[in-house]
Amino acid sequence: MENTPFTVQHLLQMPLFRDAKIIGGQAGVTNEIYYIDSMEMPDLTGWLRPNELILTTGYSFRHEPTMLCGLLDEMHRVGGSAVGIKTRRFLQEVPEEAIYKSNLYNIPLFDIPLEVPFMDMTRSILDQILQRQAYMLRELREVNQQFTNLVLNRRTTELVILIGQLLQCEAAVVNSQGEIESGTINFAKANIAEKHDVRVGSRKFGYLAITRKLGEQDHFEISCLEHAITVLALEFTIRQSQQLHLEREQEAFLVELLSGSNHQEELLNYRAKRLGIPLGSFPYVIVMKNSSSVAMDNEKINNLNHWLLREINNPGSFARKGVEINGQLLILCHLAQKDIDNQRKETEQFVRDLLTKANHYGFNEDIRFVCGVGSFRERISGIADSCREAQKALTIGEISLPKQTVVHIKDVLVEQLLMDTSDHHVLNVLYEEFIAPLEGYDQEFGANLLITLEAYLRLGSNTKQVAEELFIHRNSVLYRLERIREILQKELNDAEVHLRLVLAIRFWKLKRVRGK
Template sequence: MENKPFTVERLLQLPLFNGVQVMAGKSGVSKEIYYVDNMETPTLTGFLRPNELILTTGYSFRHEPAMLCRLLDEMHRVGGAAVGIKTKRFIQEVPQEALDKSNQYGIPLFDIPLEITFIDMTHTVIDQILNRQAFLLREVREVNQQFTNLVLNRRTTELVVLIGHLLGCEAAVLNENKEVESCTTRFGGTDFVDKRPVQVGSKVMGYLAISRQLGEQEHFEEMCLDHAITVLAIEFTIRQSQQLQREREQESFLVELFSGSSHQEDLLRYRAQQLGIPLGRFFYVMVLQIRSANEKQGRDLYNQLVQKVNKPGVYTRKGVIINDSLIVLCSTVHDSAEKQRSEAEQVMSELAGACEELPAHPQLFAAIGGIREQLSDVPLSRQEAHKAMAICLHTQPKQKIVHFHEVLVEDLLLDAAGHPVLNALTSMLIEPIVVYDKEYGTELLATLSAFLRTGGNTKRVAEELFIHRNSVLYRLDRVSEIIQNDLNDPEVRFRLDVAMRVWKTKDIHSKAVL
């Protein structure tokens, strides 16, 4: 059987319908027929279907021929195919208004000779419809088999070409961001006219775009398009499964790497290369932490951040969530702390939007470990980043980004924690000021801390503390009196600086920096 639609025109060419006269609506003889029904009741609404052929004796119109006009109106509304009526049986003559509507709507209205029985007509029409449907089903099954084979063999580009060939247009597969993944040779990025979503469950994973709109009569093409979308859902499911598996393997590798459980450099580099972990000349670790967020909000935000850090197309970093921290392995060609800080600022800028979208506006902080040339040394960079984060939290809690090199002195003092000399320095130089602040409600210790941090610049101290410069000078005089030392003496300032750093880090436990 030829792959031709079963139209009204082909119906009238069948031997059984020899002698049938088309009274009106000849412009619609190309309409395809999908259904056939005999109608002898006056009910005209609710049961008609698109592309349906209605056969009738006109019995229900015998007393009111104008009802034929209502039938044509309803068929026009639903997209019916044609009406065959035995005019010589009951109505004898078709009203001119019905003929006019038939011509207006393009719904063929033909006269059926009395000698042709309805059972013969119905049988013949149904036989043609079933043959046509069987042919289409065989064709669609073969097409679907081709689609499935191409998807299972991961040949998506060939699948798109086949879709374009079957539909006679350009076609493309778009990802969920509507970016072209594969397409026919002449497909333009914005040339698509129709875009069908490819869903896996309730989630849209991508789209199938074509450069023309399918017509109402192109049912074979529509079925091909539906099957293409179905197999593309399989393709996206396979991709999703592979991506999830890859992400789990990457996560497992990063956890193992940061823990320092593996020290074989060659093996680490081989596994990193196989898993798409960034490899460069130098490596360092950045630790990101969220503050001022409730527990659930924090978990959700960490998940958003790790997705942004690991987004496709970024080949210089990979992150994993470990113990309420986002730990990121960074690859770089630079070996300076300044370049590291610049890269960290860029990452923080990219991630800031996720925090700003939340109602509580949680804050994001970053700490950077030192540069390493070997993957096996990355755990040391991670330890340094955690140390920097813990130290900065106690010494400069408002500072958003800290590099380990900025807290080297504090790290050294932590290693010497409990030394009698350090205890003596804090006892002589810091504790008296703390006691005074508690007794009189002053802020001498904060003023002294800013004074030491700014190198004795009283103007900057005043700006930082939002007080007048004279107030700064007064407070510093009180400090000198309490500790009985001259703050302008370089040796005194050095001892004060060491004592202040020891005091600020005294509550940091060793577990907090490992």
């Protein structure tokens, strides 16, 4: 009988209690007994436990039998099992109110034979309780071993099915995103009765949901549930460890790939596929950095970059993978078609989505991201070239196109050519002829002729737009242009002069990029 609960009914069938008579609470004979105590104190508040059997002679309430009602009230509050009284010792007669409450609370009240010593009763009952608990411990040890084996063999679905069988209900493991990872066949979120968090330290990974409400009497089921939560925490810990290992391998591969790998194309494709690195038909690289107008300290910048990497490398995202190098985020992307316009739109939308999420997650500074975009590559072994193009586009774009969030390498082809030939003597001749005189004038008189000329050339000679951009009157723009003509002794609208001015101005801006 060790596999069945030890109830009041089993107690009354024991030889020592065969002559005991139930006075009230007959409906509660199925109450399970987990503890036994002998009490003769008048005040029992705070001492009683759930599923406890109380044996008493009635001495403490011999002069006030109604105190037995208080004992029953307290037992009802904590979930006690039954009360046995040697009525013929001190009480003689049980009050009707006590019998009424015994029936009301379904707490059996029975008369104990006067000749049976408390010591014998206690020893016999404890033997039954300990046998039952020893059996439960063996069962729980076996259950825990089964749980652990299933987790270590990564058979979470079978684990959840076993939990459902033990608890006699539907069950499921739900992750932190609210997604059902594993569940019994008839599980439905609408039927959830209890949720039990699965935590490792302070981090919540999800919860175990069941469709049955467990009561205090469900000791075995509650213990099984506690073991299940413990091994599920182990399962999530294993997953976290594997994910961290995968992320480190992905990061190392990305660094190797973006810096230029000597490995063969087939090997690179194999490694990328094994690590879950997205390639697609036409891979390319984005280089992104924070360009906020509000100064941010190193801690905030690091926090922002770490958050960005988590968003970009989210396990549920298969479009991009990124890595941080020297404060910049290098992001491997891909498209199914070789379409530069679509490439630009995708990047712009990507930046907008990140800004929206950043504001939502509490990065309230005036955050601005700028991106350089490299050209497509048909072979993964050439992705390092796209990365270098993206870095050039970002570097040049910050000076040449300061208001442009996304700068494609195609936007700065002229600047790239000038940067690659920056030591050519023709460029120095153009600089000395068109830039140096205006630079000297600006330094001597605190004017802004070079800035005005740059805006004038970039905005297609539209003096109204130049005035709006520089926040000055249009007449001031016209005056500055006239001073430029006088200093250079050139007609700005001449096609040849215009071409040379554009090259000279772009070369001047590149010298600022290179810090020369």
